[in-house]
Amino acid sequence: MEEAMLIAFDSTQQALRAEMLLEYADIEIDLFPTPKEITAGCALSIQFPPDALNEVQDIIRREQVEIRGIFALNDNQIYVNIED
Numbered sequence: 001m002e003e004a005m006l007i008a009f010d011s012t013q014q015a016l017r018a019e020m021l022l023e024y025a026d027i028e029i030d031l032f033p034t035p036k037e038i039t040a041g042c043a044l045s046i047q048f049p050p051d052a053l054n055e056v057q058d059i060i061r062r063e064q065v066e067i068r069g070i071f072a073l074n075d076n077q078i079y080v081n082i083e084d
Contacts, residue, residue, distance in 0.1 A: 003049075003050060003073070004030070004032075004047040004048060004049060004050070005047070005048055005049075005050050005053060005056075005070060005071065005072045005082075006032060006035075006045045006046060006047045006048070006070070006071050006079070007045060007046045007048070007056070007060070007067050007068075007069075007070050007071075008034050008038050008042070008045045008067065008068035008069055008071060009041070009042040009044065009045070009066070009067055009068055010041035010042055010066060010067075010068050011041060011042055011066070012042050012043075012044060014042070014065055014066045014067065015031075015042050015044040015045070015046065016044075017063075017065060018046055018059075018060065018065045018067070019031060019046060021059050021063055021065065022046065022048065022056065022059060025055065025059055027048055027052045027055060027056060027059075028048065028049055028052070029046050029047060029048050030046070030047045030048075031044055031045075031046060031047075032044070032045045032046065032047045033045070035079055037078065037079055038068070038069075038071060038079055039068075041068070042068075050072070053070070056070070057070070057083065069081040069082075069083060070082050070083040
């Protein structure tokens with residue numbers, strides 16, 4: 001998944017719950033190891049395409065999934081938090 005964004009979590013339970021919800025919504029996702037530059041309580045993150053950002057945000061809010069944040073790569077290829 002090129003140019004993917006990712007969601008980081010504080011718990012594996014929330015990561016697996018988000019995976020189920022996003023898959024149910026037919027959003028293309030991949031489970032991904034949380035990059036070491038992102039401080040999170042869970043080793044799993046979910047990658048998704050940038051064009052799905054609004055739908056992902058809606059699902060996360062509506063279903064009250066607890067996340068560490070949503071991250072995107074900046075021009076220096078460093079993940080920056082765009083929402084927490």
